[in-house]
Amino acid sequence: MNLVERGDEFSIMESMLGSCAGGHGGVLLVSGPVASGKTALLRAFGARATAAGALYLQATASEAESDLTLGVMGQLLLGAGLLGADARRARRLQGLTTAAAQPECAGALSAAAMNEIPELCGIVLEKARESTVVIGIDDAHHADSASLECLLYLARRLDVSRILVLLGENSGFLARNTRLRVDLLRLPGCRNIRLGPLQRQGVAEMISVFGEPGWRTRKLVSQLHQMGGGSPLLTRALIEDHHTSATARGADTDLVPGEAFVQAVATGLYRSDIATRRTAWALAVAGPDVSLAELVEVLGGTRESLHRSLRALNDAGLLDAGWFRHEAGRAAVLRSMDPADRGRLETRFARVLHEHGAAATVVVRHLMAAGKVDAPDAPWAVRTLIEAADRALADDDVELALSRLRVARDSRTDTRQTLEIRAALTRAAWRVNPAGVAQHLPELTAAALDGRLGTRYADELVGHLLWFGHVERALDVLRAAERRGEPFGQPRPGAPHRHDCPRRWMAYAYPGLPVSARACLGDDAEPGTLEHAAPEHAPSRARSPHQRAATLMKALLAGADGQDGEVIGLAEQILQSTRLDDSTLTALLMALNALVLADRLDTAAFWCETLRREAAERRAPMWQALLASAKARIELRTGALTAAEESARSALTLVPADGWGVAVASPLATSVYVKTVLGRLDEAAAHLSVAVPDPAFQTPDGLLHLRARGHYYLAAGRPYAALDDFLTCGDLMTRWEFDLPALVPWRTDAAEAHLSLGEQDRARALAEEQLALVGRGYRWVRAATLRVLAATLSAAHRPPLLAEAIEILRERGHRLELVRATEESARTQRELGKSGQARALARKAQELAAECGMPVPRAPAADTGGPLPAQQPWSSGHRRHPEELSNAELRVATLAVRGHTNRQIADKLCITISTVEQHLTRAYRKLAVQRRADLAAKLSPFTDRGGREGPATHDACDRMHVG
Structure with a gap:
C-alpha cells in the first residue's frame, strides 16, 4: 500500500514492533483530523506486522455501536482464530454482548461484562506468549467504555508482554473517555503521534501515485494543495476529478472540483462528530459575513464548542481561516444536507439574523432557501418576503420578485397575508404576462367588495379588471370603496404616490362605458370638457402623470389638433417628466397616442423608441409589447409597412394574445391593416380569426380593429360588410362623444x-x-x-x-x-x-x-x-365596352388585373381554377387582348356624371398568361 508523507510515522511503528518482539510491548496513539490517513497507516502497518509473523487483531469502532458493551473487544477476539476453551469463552462473550444491547437488561449485563474483563484480557495475554500480538483499533474515539477498560487493563501489563496496541483517533472528536488518554500516556512505552496535512512535496508524490506523472506541474501542485488543504482524502478526490476532466478536455485544463470531490467532502463530514458536521452546514448556509455570535445562537451551543468545530474543519482541509477554501467546498457541504434539515436551518438563520437587525436582503435569502415558513409563528417572515419582492420589482428583477412571493404564498399564512400575497403576485406577474394574473382576480375582487383588501391593492385591482374587460366589476370595487368612505387611489400622507384615482382616466380608456357607468364615475369623468382637469396653476409636482394625461385627452376631445401647441406641450411634458413604471405606463402611452393623433409622427417615433429601449433594458415583456404595438401604429402611418409588420408581430410574441386582454385589438388591427395593404389577404384573415373580447369594442383600440376589418372587407370585394364596419365606428364614436x-x-x-x-x-x-x-x-x-x-x-x-x-x-x-x-x-x-x-x-x-x-x-x-367588386361601372370610351363582359367575367378580370393568381382568384370567388381560366379566356376574346397586362388598358376608369372611377393598374402588374 502506498503511503504519502507518512514514512517517519511508519518507522516509529516498525521500531515499536521490534521492541514488542523483544518482550517490551507498547501503545501508540495515532491522532489526526478526519481523513488524514490514519486508517491507511494502520492497515499498512497491519500488513507489515502479519508479514513479520505477528498476530494482527483488528477492530473498527463505530459511533452506531458506541453503546454496545464490549463491542470492540468482541471484534478483536472473534477475529483471533481461537480454538477450544478460548473459542467457547469468545462465543459466551458474543452472547453476552448481544444481550447487553437489549435496553431492558443492558445495565445488569454491562456490569456482568465488566467482571469478565480479566478473563477476556487473559485470552490475549496467553496469545502473546505464543507470538507477538498487534492490536489495531481504528476510530478508537467511538469505542465503548468496557472495551476501553480492557485496553487499559492490557496497557498496564505491556512491559512484560509482547503486545503492541495501535489506536487511531480523530482529533476533532471530544474524547468519550478522557481517562483513557490520561492513563495511557503516563504509562511507559506509550507514545502519541499526530498526522499533519500533506505538504507540497506530498501532493506531488500523490499525483505520481494516483495520477499521471506528466501532471506534476508547479501550477497543478499549487492548485491541489490550496483546494485540498493537505487532506489526503480531498487531494485524491481532486486528482480523480482532474483525471476525468483531462480525459475529456485535455491535460492542460485547470483544476475543477467534480463529483469525486463532492463525495469526499460528504465522507469527511459524516466521519466527523455531529457538532463539527452541524457547524460546517451552518457555515455553508450562512455565508462568509456571518458573525460568531450569530453562529453560536443558530447552533445553540457555546463559543468553545464552535471554536473546536472550526479548528477541526480547518485541520480537515475544508476551511482556511474560518471559511471554505473553495466555493466548491461550500457547495459540496450544502449538497450533503438533507433538504428538510437545510430548510429548518435556513429558517433558523433567517430568524436569528432578523432579530440581530440584519438587512432584509440578507434575511430574505435564507427565507428563499428555506422554501416556506410557518408564518403564524413568524409573521415578520412573510412581511419581509413581500417587502423584498417590492424592492426586486423596483429594481426590475421580476423573476426574483415572483420567486420571493411564491415562497410567501407556499407558507402557512393568515387570510389577510394571503390576500396581500396574491395582490403582490398579480402586480409582479402583470409585467411579464397578464394571463397569469387572471386566476387571482375573483378572490381579490371578493375581498375588495368585502372591504378586506387595502386601498393600494384595490386601486391596482381596478386597473387589472379593466385590462380584462371586467368593467362592471371594476365599478363595483369603486362603489364599495366609496361606501366605506375611502379616498380611493389617494396616497396616505407621506406615502409615495402609486396611482391616480381610476375615476380620472377610466372614461378615457373606456369611452364606450354605458350611461349607468358614467353616472357612477361622476361629472369629473365626463369627456369633452376641461373644467375638471387639475388646475393649470397648480405646481407641476402636484399634478400626477395621469392627471396630465386626462387633461391631454380632454384637450383632444375639445377639438385641439396638431396645429394647437397645447396638445404637443402636454404630451411632451408627460414624456419628459415621467419615469416608466407600472403606474405611469398608461399615461405615457396616452401621451404617445396624442402625438400620433396630433400628426407629430417623428416626435412620437423618437419617444416610443426611447421608452421601448428602456423597457427592454429593464426586462419587462409587457411594457415592451405595449410599446411595440404603439411603434407599429406609428410605422403604419409613416408607411413603413415592413417595420410595422415586424413591430406588431413582436408585440404578440413578447406577450401572447391571451395575455393582452382588451388591448389585443391594437396589435391585431395593425397586423390586419398591414397585411391588407400588402395584398396578403389570407394572412389578414388569419389575424381576424383571433378572438377579441367584446369589451374591447368599448375602447379606442376596438375602433381601430373595426376600421382594419372594414378595409380588409373592402380589399376582399365585400363593400357592404366594409361599409357596415365603418358606419359602426361612426355610430360608436358619435354616441360616445369621442369623434x-x-x-x-x-x-x-x-x-x-x-x-x-x-x-x-x-x-x-x-x-x-x-x-x-x-x-x-x-x-x-x-x-x-x-x-x-x-x-x-x-x-x-x-x-x-x-x-x-x-x-x-x-x-x-x-x-x-x-x-x-x-x-x-x-x-x-x-x-x-x-x-x-x-x-x-x-x-x-x-x-x-x-x-x-x-x-x-x-x-x-x-x-x-x-380588388374592386364586380358591380363597379365602367367607361365606354374604348374600342370594346367593358359591359360586354358578364358580371362573373368582370369579377375575374378585375382580380387578375390586381395581380392575383388563378388559384387565389378561385379561392376568393369560391369557384374552380378551371372556371377562372374559362372566364379569363372569354374576357381576353371580348376585349381583344392576349395577356393580363393588356387588361389594365381595357378596364381604365371613366367619369359618369362626375362619378367614381374604375380600377387602374400599372406596368408592374403580373404578366402571366391564362393556363
Whole structure:
C-alpha cells in the first residue's frame, strides 16, 4: 500500500514492533483530523506486522455501536482464530454482548461484562506468549467504555508482554473517555503521534501515485494543495476529478472540483462528530459575513464548542481561516444536507439574523432557501418576503420578485397575508404576462367588495379588471370603496404616490362605458370638457402623470389638433417628466397616442423608441409589447409597412394574445391593416380569426380593429360588410362623444366604401362633411379626405384637391397615403390627356410604394388597394365596352388585373381554377387582348356624371398568361 508523507510515522511503528518482539510491548496513539490517513497507516502497518509473523487483531469502532458493551473487544477476539476453551469463552462473550444491547437488561449485563474483563484480557495475554500480538483499533474515539477498560487493563501489563496496541483517533472528536488518554500516556512505552496535512512535496508524490506523472506541474501542485488543504482524502478526490476532466478536455485544463470531490467532502463530514458536521452546514448556509455570535445562537451551543468545530474543519482541509477554501467546498457541504434539515436551518438563520437587525436582503435569502415558513409563528417572515419582492420589482428583477412571493404564498399564512400575497403576485406577474394574473382576480375582487383588501391593492385591482374587460366589476370595487368612505387611489400622507384615482382616466380608456357607468364615475369623468382637469396653476409636482394625461385627452376631445401647441406641450411634458413604471405606463402611452393623433409622427417615433429601449433594458415583456404595438401604429402611418409588420408581430410574441386582454385589438388591427395593404389577404384573415373580447369594442383600440376589418372587407370585394364596419365606428364614436377623426376617419372610410358601390353622391356628402369637421386641422385626415373627395369629381376638378393633399402628406411624412394620392393624381393627368405628367407621377408612386415595402403600387380605388367588386361601372370610351363582359367575367378580370393568381382568384370567388381560366379566356376574346397586362388598358376608369372611377393598374402588374 502506498503511503504519502507518512514514512517517519511508519518507522516509529516498525521500531515499536521490534521492541514488542523483544518482550517490551507498547501503545501508540495515532491522532489526526478526519481523513488524514490514519486508517491507511494502520492497515499498512497491519500488513507489515502479519508479514513479520505477528498476530494482527483488528477492530473498527463505530459511533452506531458506541453503546454496545464490549463491542470492540468482541471484534478483536472473534477475529483471533481461537480454538477450544478460548473459542467457547469468545462465543459466551458474543452472547453476552448481544444481550447487553437489549435496553431492558443492558445495565445488569454491562456490569456482568465488566467482571469478565480479566478473563477476556487473559485470552490475549496467553496469545502473546505464543507470538507477538498487534492490536489495531481504528476510530478508537467511538469505542465503548468496557472495551476501553480492557485496553487499559492490557496497557498496564505491556512491559512484560509482547503486545503492541495501535489506536487511531480523530482529533476533532471530544474524547468519550478522557481517562483513557490520561492513563495511557503516563504509562511507559506509550507514545502519541499526530498526522499533519500533506505538504507540497506530498501532493506531488500523490499525483505520481494516483495520477499521471506528466501532471506534476508547479501550477497543478499549487492548485491541489490550496483546494485540498493537505487532506489526503480531498487531494485524491481532486486528482480523480482532474483525471476525468483531462480525459475529456485535455491535460492542460485547470483544476475543477467534480463529483469525486463532492463525495469526499460528504465522507469527511459524516466521519466527523455531529457538532463539527452541524457547524460546517451552518457555515455553508450562512455565508462568509456571518458573525460568531450569530453562529453560536443558530447552533445553540457555546463559543468553545464552535471554536473546536472550526479548528477541526480547518485541520480537515475544508476551511482556511474560518471559511471554505473553495466555493466548491461550500457547495459540496450544502449538497450533503438533507433538504428538510437545510430548510429548518435556513429558517433558523433567517430568524436569528432578523432579530440581530440584519438587512432584509440578507434575511430574505435564507427565507428563499428555506422554501416556506410557518408564518403564524413568524409573521415578520412573510412581511419581509413581500417587502423584498417590492424592492426586486423596483429594481426590475421580476423573476426574483415572483420567486420571493411564491415562497410567501407556499407558507402557512393568515387570510389577510394571503390576500396581500396574491395582490403582490398579480402586480409582479402583470409585467411579464397578464394571463397569469387572471386566476387571482375573483378572490381579490371578493375581498375588495368585502372591504378586506387595502386601498393600494384595490386601486391596482381596478386597473387589472379593466385590462380584462371586467368593467362592471371594476365599478363595483369603486362603489364599495366609496361606501366605506375611502379616498380611493389617494396616497396616505407621506406615502409615495402609486396611482391616480381610476375615476380620472377610466372614461378615457373606456369611452364606450354605458350611461349607468358614467353616472357612477361622476361629472369629473365626463369627456369633452376641461373644467375638471387639475388646475393649470397648480405646481407641476402636484399634478400626477395621469392627471396630465386626462387633461391631454380632454384637450383632444375639445377639438385641439396638431396645429394647437397645447396638445404637443402636454404630451411632451408627460414624456419628459415621467419615469416608466407600472403606474405611469398608461399615461405615457396616452401621451404617445396624442402625438400620433396630433400628426407629430417623428416626435412620437423618437419617444416610443426611447421608452421601448428602456423597457427592454429593464426586462419587462409587457411594457415592451405595449410599446411595440404603439411603434407599429406609428410605422403604419409613416408607411413603413415592413417595420410595422415586424413591430406588431413582436408585440404578440413578447406577450401572447391571451395575455393582452382588451388591448389585443391594437396589435391585431395593425397586423390586419398591414397585411391588407400588402395584398396578403389570407394572412389578414388569419389575424381576424383571433378572438377579441367584446369589451374591447368599448375602447379606442376596438375602433381601430373595426376600421382594419372594414378595409380588409373592402380589399376582399365585400363593400357592404366594409361599409357596415365603418358606419359602426361612426355610430360608436358619435354616441360616445369621442369623434376623433385623427383616430378613425370613419366618414372618409365610409365614403370609399360608397364609391366602391358606385354611390358617388353619398361618398361626396360624407367627404364634404369630414372636410368641414376637420377644417385646416388634422392635416393627415384632411389630405386623405381631399383625395377621396377628388375621386367623386370629374377629372378637371380634381388637380387642386390632389395637389393640396400631396403637399400635406409630404410635409407630414404619411408615405402610404402619399402613394394613393400620387396614383390618383397620375390617373387624373392621364384622363386629362397629359400623358407625360401621368407617367412621371406613376413612376413617383412606384418609388414611394417600394419605400413603403409594397410589392406593387396599389390602385387608388380603395383605401387598402384591394380588388374592386364586380358591380363597379365602367367607361365606354374604348374600342370594346367593358359591359360586354358578364358580371362573373368582370369579377375575374378585375382580380387578375390586381395581380392575383388563378388559384387565389378561385379561392376568393369560391369557384374552380378551371372556371377562372374559362372566364379569363372569354374576357381576353371580348376585349381583344392576349395577356393580363393588356387588361389594365381595357378596364381604365371613366367619369359618369362626375362619378367614381374604375380600377387602374400599372406596368408592374403580373404578366402571366391564362393556363
